[in-house]
Amino acid sequence: MAVSFNLQQWLPFRRGFLLALPSFGVFVRYPRIGRFLYPSRWRQLLALRGRQEESFLPLVDEVRRKRKARRDSTLFTSYVESLLDLRVHEDDERAVTDGELVSLISEFLGAGTESTATALEWTMAELVKHPEVQRKLRHEIDSISSGEQRGVIEEADLSRMPYLKAVVLESLRRHPPVPFVVRHVEGDDATAAALGVARLPTAARP
Structure with missing residues (x-):
């Protein structure tokens, strides 16, 4: 169709x-x-x-x-x-x-597309702006991808790449791809998925 x-x-x-x-x-x-x-x-x-x-x-x-x-x-x-x-x-x-x-x-x-593309664009821009970070990240990638399958990184390899994770998380922190976050706070106690959620103190509300 x-x-x-x-x-x-x-x-x-x-x-x-x-x-x-x-x-x-x-x-x-x-x-x-x-x-x-x-x-x-x-x-x-x-x-x-x-x-x-x-x-x-x-x-x-x-x-x-x-x-x-x-x-x-x-x-x-x-x-x-x-x-x-x-x-x-x-x-x-x-x-x-x-x-x-x-x-x-x-x-x-x-x-599913705009947020991912935006996150990648900002990450690449920050790497260009900070060449020392780019060198460290490249070193980590090369160390993981070296060997018989040179140049290939599998999903299982990501757990051994803490610097890559740090770079991505820092990029998301500095440039969140979502324009705003919808937040609602219940005024009273509530139940969600059979779990009790206590009323949030007034001073802690946004």
């Missing part, structure tokens, strides 16, 4: 959305009054959301149409098809709404 998607038209919109994303953090921090405090930002957010739906919902509808027309079973299931089969157990086993579909698809396209 192949549904056309114009990536060249989507990328500029995606870039604009990511650039505007930090300014939308006020709606997470003030979910009830944020739209009234920052009406222009709220209108911008709604406009961007409308662009998302215009881009993705026709693709979702095409998948729905082809699923109904297809009679033979197939071993291949696309990501969108898996979302169409998804049911929300906490809400009477309902299907995922179109709005939720758009959010999940957008997250799938952006979160």
Whole structure:
């Protein structure tokens, strides 16, 4: 099942959305009054959301149409098809709404690629800026990759590369790829996954 998607038209919109994303953090921090405090930002957010739906919902509808027309079973299931089969157990086993579909698809396209690419770009930039760190890291890589399989590093080798881990973690600390972190604090005691979570003292809240 192949549904056309114009990536060249989507990328500029995606870039604009990511650039505007930090300014939308006020709606997470003030979910009830944020739209009234920052009406222009709220209108911008709604406009961007409308662009998302215009881009993705026709693709979702095409998948729905082809699923109904297809009679033979197939071993291949696309990501969108898996979302169409998804049911929300906490809400009477309902299907995922179109709005939720758009959010999940957008997250799938952006979160898994943009954050990784951004982290790699900043890590490389810091290595260029600090050649002494680059030399130490290169020495560690050469020491691990030397031998019969020269130039090849397996996943099991990563546990023997503490300097590489330190470089990556420091890069993430200095340049976090996520614009903001959503945090909510419960006012009272709560239960999550059968575990009790005590009320956070007022002085410790963000």
